[in-house]
Every structure is written in C-alpha cells, then in structure tokens.
Amino acid sequence: MSQTPDWNQILLPVLLNTVYEAVTIVDSDGIVRHWNDAAEQLYGIPADDIVGKSILDFSWKSLMVERVLQDGVAIEHAYHEPRPGVHVLINTSPLVVSGQTVGAVSVEQDVTSIVRLGQELMQTNSLRAIPRSESDNQQNNPNPWAAVWGHSPVLREAVHTASRAAGTDATVLITGESGVGKELFAHAIHKMSSRADGRFIAINCGAIPKHLFESELFGYNPGAFTGADRKGRQGKLELARGGTLFLDEIGELPLDLQVKLLRVLEEGTYYPVGSDTPVEANVRVLAATNQELQHLIEKNEFRRDLFYRLNVVQIGVPPLRERLEDIPLLTQRYLQEFSLKFNRPIPELNPEVTITLMRYDWPGNVRQLRNTIQRLVILSEEGHVHVHHLPHELRQDSAWQGLGTWDSQSNTAEQPAATDVPLGAFRNPAAGGQFFSLQGRHVTREDILQALHRTYGNKTAAAKLLGISRGTLYNYIQRFQIRSE
Ligand SMILES: Nc1ncnc2c1ncn2[C@@H]1O[C@H](COP(=O)(O)OP(=O)(O)O)[C@@H](O)[C@H]1O
Ligand SMILES: [Mg+2]
Structure with missing residues (x-):
C-alpha cells in the first residue's frame, strides 16, 4: 500500500463542499458523478437520489449540460431558472481528454x-403606491426626511446624525461622492430647522468664475465696479437672510474667498463689494464636498481653519454601492415616478435586469440609478424591461459581459472572459471586493445580523457577503445565539 496520499481522492470532496456554488459533475453519458452540498440545498435533492443517475432525466437540468456535452463548448454566466422561484447564474465547462x-x-x-x-418590488408596484409628488411634497409633509429614501443602516445613521444637527444652528459639512444625495440632505436639514420658513440658497462653488464669486456671495452696491448693474445687486448671503446658505463643492472655493468666508462665519458680518459698511449676516451655513478636504489642506489648497469652522458636524453620506439594499426601494420609487411622468404602465423588470442593478457598483450613485430607471421606463417594451435595455456601462461593467442565455445560440466561450464577480463581492473596492471589510477586525454580532438582513436571511448569500464560509457563518450564528425566523 502506497503511503503517498492520493490528492485527487482527498482534494475533490473537500473542494466541492468548500465552494459556495452548487457543483454538478457528469460524465459523457450525462450520469451524475458528483453533486455537492450546495447543489443539494439549491435543488433540494440529496446526493443519494441523483448520483449515478442520468441528469438528462431531470428536465430542469438536461438542456444546459446536454448542450455542453454536445458542443464541447463552455457556457459562461448564463442566467437560468432551473425551477420556479430559483434563480441561478451558471457556468458550465466540458471535461476534455485528448480531444474527447x-x-x-x-x-x-x-x-x-x-x-x-x-419581485417583491414588483408586487409593491402593483399596489401602486402614492406618487412622489403627493407623498413627499415638502409643503404638506411634516417630515422632511421622507424625501430621503432608503432603509439601509448606513443611510439611516447619516439621517439620524443630520436630524440631530438640524435643530441647531451649527455649521454642517456633508461629505460623499457625487450623486449620493448631499444636496437632498442639506435641503432636509434646512426644512427641519428653525429657519425652514426662510430661503434655502445654494451656491455651487465649482461653477462660478473666480472673479464673479465675491459679488455673487456678498453682492455689490450701485456703481461698485465697471460693468456692474447700476442698481447694485443682492448677494446670496443677503438672499439667504433668515434661511440657509448651502455651499456645494466647497473644496472648489478659491483661497482668497476662503479667507473671506471664514471671516463671515467668525464675525457674522461682511462687506458688499465696493462698500465699507459692514452688513450683518444672518444665515446658517451648510457645506458639501465630494473631495477629501484633508488632502486639499495638505496641498495648501484648502484652509485648515476654515475646515475646522465648517466641520462642526460632519455627515458622511455613503455611496450607493455600500448600501445596495436600498436599490430595490429607489428603483421602485423611480419606476413609479417616471411611469407617471411619461404616462406609461410601470414596467416589469426581467430578473437579469434586477440582478445587474444589484451587482453594479454605481460610480454615479443615486443620480445614476435615477437616470438609468428613467431610461428603462422610456425604453420598456410592452411593460417589460430586458437586459438589452440597460445602458452600455452597466452591461459592460457587470458580470453580464459574454452573457449566454438559456436559449441563446451564441458561442460565449469565444468572447473575452468576463470578470467573474461572485454574489458576495458586491464590488466595494475599498473593502477588497467584499461588501463588508472584516479584515483586521473581529466579526461582531451586528455584522452577522446586518448581513442576514441584507440578504433577507439567505445564509449562503450572507456568508458570501461577509466573505466567510457557510460553516463559519453557522458558527457565528450559534455563538451569537442568533435565531432565524
Ligand atoms: N436617498 C435618496 N432618496 C431619494 N432620492 C435621492 C436620494 N439620494 C439622492 N437622491 C436623488 O439623486 C439625485 C442626486 O442627489 P443630490 O442630492 O444632488 O446628490 P449630490 O449633491 O450628492 O451630488 C437627486 O435627484 C436626488 O433627489
Ligand atoms: Mg450635488
């Protein structure tokens, strides 16, 4: 008897039951040779009932494997509903030995x-919730936060901080990528403040030419400079009197104006251009940035003292890719909004479309999602949205490149291999491809609860989300005594 371990014998069973995916291995006659734990779960068929039998007898499975056995060509990323209510992405490869x-x-x-x-989203749709214009009308709705959609813990946390700050006159710095809803937050803070009856005046610091900025902000008196309006002009500080001044893209504010703004904030007065009479400022300042102000400070492009003055309360609005569980609700609301607007029926999204929306990393955040849904409503055909209606970047940047569909005749193996994005890798580059970054810290009960919440209690998906194995997840569930309902 040989002492050398037979690697193939040892490795295969371990490998099969370590991976998250359902793995089926058949021989050339379609007889099932291996059927792993995940396959048992996915199909609800124990290995004992299927190993040794022909897969071709199982109608839900036969076509895909049959095709691969026949053509000897791999199928990648095919969407497939093997039985009602079960949705899978499937990769199938032939086993080839000496060309056979x-x-x-x-x-x-x-x-x-x-x-x-x-699908839950669709069911809610069919109930026809109240359109945005009625439900979220700022005048009628006593809760300004109703306009901020989403239930993810990270978003609710930001809303919580913002609503605590809203009641005060404190300066608030709202940070976050473009399109995450910074202005929406600013507006809600204003509406919830004691200044709600005053005006909300927004200035985009990145959009105003440097030489016009001062007069834009401070206004000018009659005849202040050549070319100035003879009657003079009110600055935004004056327009916002008694209300809120929102300084968007504050990182773009030129340095000399940073000094002047700091003076307004510190002293509460300012001088209109061409005037030597100070005017009292009566505004609450909210500022927003999608840049790391710390980096700008290091490069001497942003004043540290102004940063501290603005940063009394900081609210970080998380990017959409860190709260993918908000996507269904946002999608639903936007489907309603645009269907109403274009007077079209609310379209039904093909499962592949839903999957793509959930797997995309949304660099343009909610703004991009909103535009995407608008497009889908416009392009929908007979109340349906298919994957080909999605904008190019969504299809290209997701795992759908080289998509082979169940009935497609295309030879997907010839296309460049798509980057395979596992379900759990809801691509968060900052988290190393994992939704949660667990590296270097302990897994908490809260992590586990959140993951289960986000995956609607699906343990396989939750484990993937956490980047841990199912077994490890079960251990944590036991250790933290989490009951599943
Ligand atoms: N949580 C949210 N709920 C509803 N709409 C949102 C949400 N976040 C962003 N939006 C919408 O997305 C778009 C971009 O939001 P905006 O506040 O302008 O983002 P930012 O200022 O961060 O670039 C707007 O149409 C806004 O209404
Ligand atoms: Mg903005």
Whole structure:
C-alpha cells in the first residue's frame, strides 16, 4: 500500500463542499458523478437520489449540460431558472481528454435572494403606491426626511446624525461622492430647522468664475465696479437672510474667498463689494464636498481653519454601492415616478435586469440609478424591461459581459472572459471586493445580523457577503445565539 496520499481522492470532496456554488459533475453519458452540498440545498435533492443517475432525466437540468456535452463548448454566466422561484447564474465547462469530451462540470450560483428583492418590488408596484409628488411634497409633509429614501443602516445613521444637527444652528459639512444625495440632505436639514420658513440658497462653488464669486456671495452696491448693474445687486448671503446658505463643492472655493468666508462665519458680518459698511449676516451655513478636504489642506489648497469652522458636524453620506439594499426601494420609487411622468404602465423588470442593478457598483450613485430607471421606463417594451435595455456601462461593467442565455445560440466561450464577480463581492473596492471589510477586525454580532438582513436571511448569500464560509457563518450564528425566523 502506497503511503503517498492520493490528492485527487482527498482534494475533490473537500473542494466541492468548500465552494459556495452548487457543483454538478457528469460524465459523457450525462450520469451524475458528483453533486455537492450546495447543489443539494439549491435543488433540494440529496446526493443519494441523483448520483449515478442520468441528469438528462431531470428536465430542469438536461438542456444546459446536454448542450455542453454536445458542443464541447463552455457556457459562461448564463442566467437560468432551473425551477420556479430559483434563480441561478451558471457556468458550465466540458471535461476534455485528448480531444474527447468525457464529461462536464456545471457551477451554479444562487442569486434567488436578489431576484426575490426585485419581485417583491414588483408586487409593491402593483399596489401602486402614492406618487412622489403627493407623498413627499415638502409643503404638506411634516417630515422632511421622507424625501430621503432608503432603509439601509448606513443611510439611516447619516439621517439620524443630520436630524440631530438640524435643530441647531451649527455649521454642517456633508461629505460623499457625487450623486449620493448631499444636496437632498442639506435641503432636509434646512426644512427641519428653525429657519425652514426662510430661503434655502445654494451656491455651487465649482461653477462660478473666480472673479464673479465675491459679488455673487456678498453682492455689490450701485456703481461698485465697471460693468456692474447700476442698481447694485443682492448677494446670496443677503438672499439667504433668515434661511440657509448651502455651499456645494466647497473644496472648489478659491483661497482668497476662503479667507473671506471664514471671516463671515467668525464675525457674522461682511462687506458688499465696493462698500465699507459692514452688513450683518444672518444665515446658517451648510457645506458639501465630494473631495477629501484633508488632502486639499495638505496641498495648501484648502484652509485648515476654515475646515475646522465648517466641520462642526460632519455627515458622511455613503455611496450607493455600500448600501445596495436600498436599490430595490429607489428603483421602485423611480419606476413609479417616471411611469407617471411619461404616462406609461410601470414596467416589469426581467430578473437579469434586477440582478445587474444589484451587482453594479454605481460610480454615479443615486443620480445614476435615477437616470438609468428613467431610461428603462422610456425604453420598456410592452411593460417589460430586458437586459438589452440597460445602458452600455452597466452591461459592460457587470458580470453580464459574454452573457449566454438559456436559449441563446451564441458561442460565449469565444468572447473575452468576463470578470467573474461572485454574489458576495458586491464590488466595494475599498473593502477588497467584499461588501463588508472584516479584515483586521473581529466579526461582531451586528455584522452577522446586518448581513442576514441584507440578504433577507439567505445564509449562503450572507456568508458570501461577509466573505466567510457557510460553516463559519453557522458558527457565528450559534455563538451569537442568533435565531432565524
Ligand atoms: N436617498 C435618496 N432618496 C431619494 N432620492 C435621492 C436620494 N439620494 C439622492 N437622491 C436623488 O439623486 C439625485 C442626486 O442627489 P443630490 O442630492 O444632488 O446628490 P449630490 O449633491 O450628492 O451630488 C437627486 O435627484 C436626488 O433627489
Ligand atoms: Mg450635488
């Protein structure tokens, strides 16, 4: 008897039951040779009932494997609903020995939880919730935060901080990528403040030419400079009197104006251009930035003293990719909004579309999602939205490149291999491809609860989200005594 371990014998079973995907291995006759734990779960069929039998007898499975056995060509990222209510992404490869196809390996990823979100969304749609104009009308709605949609803990946390700050006259610095809703937050803070009856005046510091900025902000008196309006002009500080001044893209404010703004904030007075009489400023200042002000400070492009003065309360609005669970609600609301606007029926999203929306990393955040949904409503055909209606960047940047569909005849193997994005890698580059960054810290009960919440209790998906194995997840569930309902 040889002492050398037979690696293939040892490795294969361990490998099969370590991966998250359902793995099926068949021989050239379609007889099932391996059927792992995940396959048992996905299909609800124990290995004992299927190993040794022909997969071709199982109608839900036969076509895909049959095709691969026949053509000897791999199928990548095909969407497939093997039985009602189960949605998978499937990769199937032939096993080739000396040019002969001797079998096939099929790897399936359960994306049912994502699709279920989409379907729940559709059901809610059919109830026809109240359109935005009525539900969120700022005048009628006593709660200004109703306009900020989303239930994710990270968003609610930001809303919580913002509403605490709203009641005070404190300066607030709102940070976050473009399109995350910074201006929406600023507006809600204003509406919730004691200045709600005053005006909300926004200035985009990046959009006003440097030489006009001062007069824009401080206004000028009659005849202040050549070319000035003879009657003089009110500055934004004056227009916002008794209300709120929102300084968007504050990082773009020229340095000399940073000094002047700081003086207004510190002393509460300012001088209109061409005037030597100080005017009292009566505004609450909110500022927003999508840049790291710390970096600008290091490069001497932003004044540290102004930063501290603005940063009394900081609210970080998280990017959409860090709160993907908000996507269904936002999608639903925008589907309603634009269907109403274009007088079209609310379209139904194909499961592939829902999956793509959930897997995309949304560099343009909510603004990009809103535009995307608007497009989908416009392009929808007979109340349906298909993957080809999605904008190019969504299809290209997701795992759908090289998509092979169930009935497609295209040879996807010839296309460049798509970057395979596992379900859990809701691509958060900052978190190393994982939704949660658990590296270098302990997993908390809250992490586990959040992951289960985000995946609607699907443990396989939750484990992927956390970047841990199912077994490890079960250990944590036991250790933290989390009950599943
Ligand atoms: N949580 C949200 N709920 C509803 N609409 C949102 C939300 N976040 C952003 N939006 C919408 O997305 C778009 C961009 O928001 P905006 O506040 O202008 O982002 P930013 O100022 O961060 O670039 C707007 O149409 C806004 O109404
Ligand atoms: Mg903005």
